[in-house]
Amino acid sequence: MIKVKELPGEAIVTATQAPSIKNSFRAYVQRVRGGDMGALPAVLGLVVLCVVFAVARPSFVTAGNFANLFTQGAAVTLIAMGLVFVLLLGEIDLSAGFASGVCAAVLAVTLTSMGLPWYVCALAAIVTGVIIGTVLGTLVAKVGIPSFVVTLAAFLAFQGLVLVLVDEGTNISIRDSVIVAIANRNLPPWLGWALYAVCVAVFAVVQLVRARKRAKRGLVADPLSLIAFRVGTLAVLAGAAVFVLNLERSRNPLLVSLTGVPIVVPLILALLVVWTVILRRTAFGRHLYAVGGNTEAARRAGIPVDRLRISAFVICSSMAAIGGIVAASRASSVDPNTGGSSVLLYAVGAAVIGGTSLFGGKGRVLDAVLGGAVVAVIENGMGLMGYGASVKYLVTGSVLLLAAGVDALARKRAAAAGLR
Amino acid sequence: MTPLLEVRGIDKSFGPVKVLHNVELSAYAGEVTALVGDNGAGKSTLVKCIGGIYPIDAGTIFFDGGPVAIHTPRDAGELGIEIVYQDLALCDNLDIVQNMFLGREHKRGLLLDEDTMEELAEKTLSGLSVRTVKSIRQQVSSLSGGQRQTVAIAKAVLWNSKVVILDEPTAALGVAQTAQVLELVRRLADTGLAVVLISHNMNDVFAVSDRIAALYLGRMAAQVKTADVTHAQVVELITAGRSGDLGLKNGVTP
Numbered sequence: 162m163i164k165v166k167e168l169p170g171e172a173i174v175t176a177t178q179a180p181s182i183k184n185s186f187r188a189y190v191q192r193v194r195g196g197d198m199g200a201l202p203a204v205l206g207l208v209v210l211c212v213v214f215a216v217a218r219p220s221f222v223t224a225g226n227f228a229n230l231f232t233q234g235a236a237v238t239l240i241a242m243g244l245v246f247v248l249l250l251g252e253i254d255l256s257a258g259f260a261s262g263v264c265a266a267v268l269a270v271t272l273t274s275m276g277l278p279w280y281v282c283a284l285a286a287i288v289t290g291v292i293i294g295t296v297l298g299t300l301v302a303k304v305g306i307p308s309f310v311v312t313l314a315a316f317l318a319f320q321g322l323v324l325v326l327v328d329e330g331t332n333i334s335i336r337d338s339v340i341v342a343i344a345n346r347n348l349p350p351w352l353g354w355a356l357y358a359v360c361v362a363v364f365a366v367v368q369l370v371r372a373r374k375r376a377k378r379g380l381v382a383d384p385l386s387l388i389a390f391r392v393g394t395l396a397v398l399a400g401a402a403v404f405v406l407n408l409e410r411s412r413n414p415l416l417v418s419l420t421g422v423p424i425v426v427p428l429i430l431a432l433l434v435v436w437t438v439i440l441r442r443t444a445f446g447r448h449l450y451a452v453g454g455n456t457e458a459a460r461r462a463g464i465p466v467d468r469l470r471i472s473a474f475v476i477c478s479s480m481a482a483i484g485g486i487v488a489a490s491r492a493s494s495v496d497p498n499t500g501g502s503s504v505l506l507y508a509v510g511a512a513v514i515g516g517t518s519l520f521g522g523k524g525r526v527l528d529a530v531l532g533g534a535v536v537a538v539i540e541n542g543m544g545l546m547g548y549g550a551s552v553k554y555l556v557t558g559s560v561l562l563l564a565a566g567v568d569a570l571a572r573k574r575a576a577a578a579g580l581r
Numbered sequence: 582m583t584p585l586l587e588v589r590g591i592d593k594s595f596g597p598v599k600v601l602h603n604v605e606l607s608a609y610a611g612e613v614t615a616l617v618g619d620n621g622a623g624k625s626t627l628v629k630c631i632g633g634i635y636p637i638d639a640g641t642i643f644f645d646g647g648p649v650a651i652h653t654p655r656d657a658g659e660l661g662i663e664i665v666y667q668d669l670a671l672c673d674n675l676d677i678v679q680n681m682f683l684g685r686e687h688k689r690g691l692l693l694d695e696d697t698m699e700e701l702a703e704k705t706l707s708g709l710s711v712r713t714v715k716s717i718r719q720q721v722s723s724l725s726g727g728q729r730q731t732v733a734i735a736k737a738v739l740w741n742s743k744v745v746i747l748d749e750p751t752a753a754l755g756v757a758q759t760a761q762v763l764e765l766v767r768r769l770a771d772t773g774l775a776v777v778l779i780s781h782n783m784n785d786v787f788a789v790s791d792r793i794a795a796l797y798l799g800r801m802a803a804q805v806k807t808a809d810v811t812h813a814q815v816v817e818l819i820t821a822g823r824s825g826d827l828g829l830k831n832g833v834t835p
Contacts, residue, residue: 378696381716442693444686447675451683454672461670462684463655522674575722 182386197575202567203515203531206560207538214542221545225410227402228423232344234537235425236261236488237504241511241529242429242436243480246473248512249453251521252301252308254477256293257508259319261485262500264289266326268486269333269495272340279339283486290482291475293319298474302467308474316505323497332496335489343428344491347421350407356427357403365392425487429530432483436476436526449473453522484508503557510561511536518568535560583646585610585775586631586662586744591640593623593630600626602800604640607792608744608775613766615786615807616779618796619819624779627796628746632664633657645743661743665750669733673722677714678702680721681736705739706731708772709765727758734765738774745769746777751785763789783812797822802829 193201214221240257247254254260268286271277277285297315301308327333335341348356368388375382403422411419440446451459452469460466481500488504489495513519514535515528539560543553584607593601601623608614618624629635631642633651641648644660651657657664671680678695681702687694702717711731714724721729730750737745747766751759767789770776780786786793787807795802795818802822810827817824 375696378700380696380699381718438692443691444688444693447679447686447693448684450674451672451679454674455670457668458670458672458683461654461666464684522672 181384182390185383185387198516198567198571200516200528200531202564203528203535206514206535207531210535210538210542214538214545218542218545221542223410224405224408225419226541226545227405228347228410230534230537230541231423231426232491233541234533235344235423235429236484236491237507237511237536238429238530238533239432239484239487240481240504240508241515241533242432242526243477243484244508244512245517245524245526245529246436246440246449247308247477248509248517248519249449249521249524250470250473251453251519252470252473253312253509253519254297254308254474255312255505256297256315256319257312257477257481258500258505259316259323260290260293260478260500261481261488261504262323262495262497263293263319263326263485264482265485265489265495265499266323266333268340268489269335270326272335272337273333279337282337283340286486287479287482290479290485293481294475294478295471297478298471301474302470320497320501323499323501327495327497330497332494334494336493340486340490341493342424342490344423344425344487345493347406347419347423348427350421353403353407353422356422357399360430361392361396361399364395368392428487432480433526433530440526445469445472450522455522503554506561507536507540507557508533510557510564513568514560514564516568518572519565520568520572532564582609584608584643585645586777587643588627588631589641589643591627591630591642592638593626593635594638600799601630604796604799604801605804606777606794606801607804608777609792610743610775611770611773612791613770613776613778613789614792614794615790616777616794616796617781617786617815617819621798622796622819623799624796625748628664628748628777628779631657631662631746658740661741662746663737663740663742663744664746665730665733665737665748667748667752669729671721671729671733671736674720676720677706677717677724677732680732681705681739683736685740701739702735705735709735709738709768711735711765713761725758726754727761730754730758730762731765734762734769738769742774744775744777746779748779749781750778751780751782759785783815786815787812795819795828797829800829803827 192199211221220226240261244254244257264286267289268282271282271285272279293315297311300306300311324330365388368383368391372382372385372388406422407420409418409420411417440449448459448464448469451462451464452466456466485500488499492499511532512524512529513532515530515532517524517528536557539557540553543556586608588604588606591601591604592599604623604627606616606627616624616627626635630637631651633654633656636652642651643649649660651660672683675683678699682698687697687701699717706714706717713728713731721732724732734745734747734750750762750766754762763785766776766778770791778786778790790807792804793807793810793815794804795815797818800822802818805827814824814827818828822829
């Protein structure tokens with residue numbers, strides 16, 4: 162028998178470079194150049210857009226308009242957060258926009274014609290979302306119809322369903338103070354600062370505890386400097402946002418005072434944290450990535466692929482329901498156009514602009530928030546510039562195409578760099 | 582010495598086509614058993630029968646001396662039989678640790694216990710003397726073919742497995758990487774596992790195996806000790822089903 166000779170492996174690098182800000186930064190640059198751009202396009206796009214609009218229309222940089230951005234983008238962002246789960250599996254949900262419309266209509270009907278309390282109605286809307294997701298997911302996973310077709314059919318059917326619910330096109334106005342408050346009222350300034358303090362503190366503690374634990378077990382841990390950098394960045398950016406939102410933005414402060422963080426902001430943050438933890442720190446989330454990356458491998462690892470696929474659609478439609486509630490709150494009414502027209506494409510655009518891949522396996526809930534901000538800035542800025550709907554549609558469509566192009570090219574580049 | 586894994590009299594048909602005829606195979610702990618045969622000889626089918634992917638029509642599988650029933654891949658996994666398929670079944674978008682524990686994650690409460698998994702993965706890899714990866718937190722997409730094979734094998738041995746079956750692990754690899762993987766295969770057997778290596782490559786077979794089992798048209802032509810045969814004899818067994826006194830008589834019965 163021939164003995165196998167001890168051969169030196171290719172590129173034996175035993176010691177990982179000592180973790181530090183410099184090395185982390187270098188690793189990041191390497192990843193970006195390799196095609197894994199993450200949130201970079203969204204952040205850069207956001208900065209460029211803000212600068213352009215600020216120069217062209219000084220009214221863009223007022224506190225009032227800043228607050229508007231949040232309430233304007235909230236519904237789309239929430240729908241996009243749900244879409245991330247479906248996109249992670251390489252599927253698509255074209256019906257998410259009208260699903261949000263259906264759920265908003267359920268909310269409006271239960272609230273007005275039935276006169277039920279707001280929490281029952283909100284729950285009814287979300288349950289409607291869960292049912293929609295279950296049906297769509299089952300059709301895709303068990304029957305095997307491509308998600309594109311299933312949700313395209315649902316896209317049409319839900320338009321009809323909304324019409325049925327709102328009695329062939331009437332406008333149902335919503336007067337319930339709690340529902341209306343979600344997108345139209347603000348937190349008192351002190352509460353804004355208190356929430357800010359809690360968020361930054363929790364973030365810092367979580368990071369420190371994790372690093373300490375890993376260091377104790379002899380694993381590679383983030384250095385203190387890197388953690389300080391992260392916490393500092395968060396503290397400065399969030400602090401600036403809270404400060405601006407707490408400025409007086411009423412035109413006539415003597416008559417009505419208008420200050421504070423819009424209530425949708427903590428709502429979005431809470432959902433962002435919850436979904437991020439589920440996606441990043443639970444077996445369920447890990448399996449979603451696995452199915453998106455290699456379905457066959459996931460199946461062989463004993464992961465219930467069909468069940469996972471259905472739950473992704475359930476999450477997507479439930480988030481659409483929450484988006485629908487916020488949209489209904491913002492308009493203080495529900496009509497056949499709620500969740501219609503460009504809502505879905507804006508939501509898909511938000512997720513993709515943020516860095517979620519249309520090919521599956523790559524994406525974060527944070528992407529939806531960053532992309533949602535880009536979409537909101539475009540819509541808001543174009544409105545301020547006085548452009549009509551025509552230009553808005555053209556620009557948003559181009560941005561969506563651009564983002565999808567960046568995604569596809571990055572994927573190609575990653576393949577060339579051996580990263581995918 | 583009783584074999585750790587033994588199959589006797591396995592028959593398997595797909596519709597009218599009989600793929601396996603009365604096949605026997607033994608794999609011993611601490612040894613590498615090479616399973617060789619031409620394309621279509623039934624190597625992969627046999628392995629899938631052992632792995633619980635295909636049900637067998639007739640025959641018995643013995644594990645550690647006793648007969649066992651394997652109906653699903655999970656049954657095989659519980660006995661300690663792990664199969665590394667040719668396409669490896671790794672998720673490109675996950676890192677090494679995440680892939681190794683896929684579907685069997687360690688949890689603390691509802692959350693994943695990343696630190697424990699990382700430690701165990703590190704221990705398994707260093708136990709196999711794998712030193713070729715930069716960081717076990719790097720994505721599988723950034724690994725070379727040999728490194729992927731290594732991760733797939735390490736994933737198979739992570740679970741206190743007793744039998745590891747490797748389906749053509751070196752088929753797509755270059756010279757240096759092939760040597761690395763073969764070295765790893767040898768080390769698996771040296772740690773006391775029974776290893777079954779499916780291969781087309783005679784050099785690989787003679788480099789690492791202790792025994793050779795040659796399949797010919799769905800029949801086990803011969804099971805011999807590697808030291809007792811020559812290169813040419815094995816090639817004859819593969820292509821004609823017989824070689825001198827060895828192999829099938831009249832091309833049918835052993």
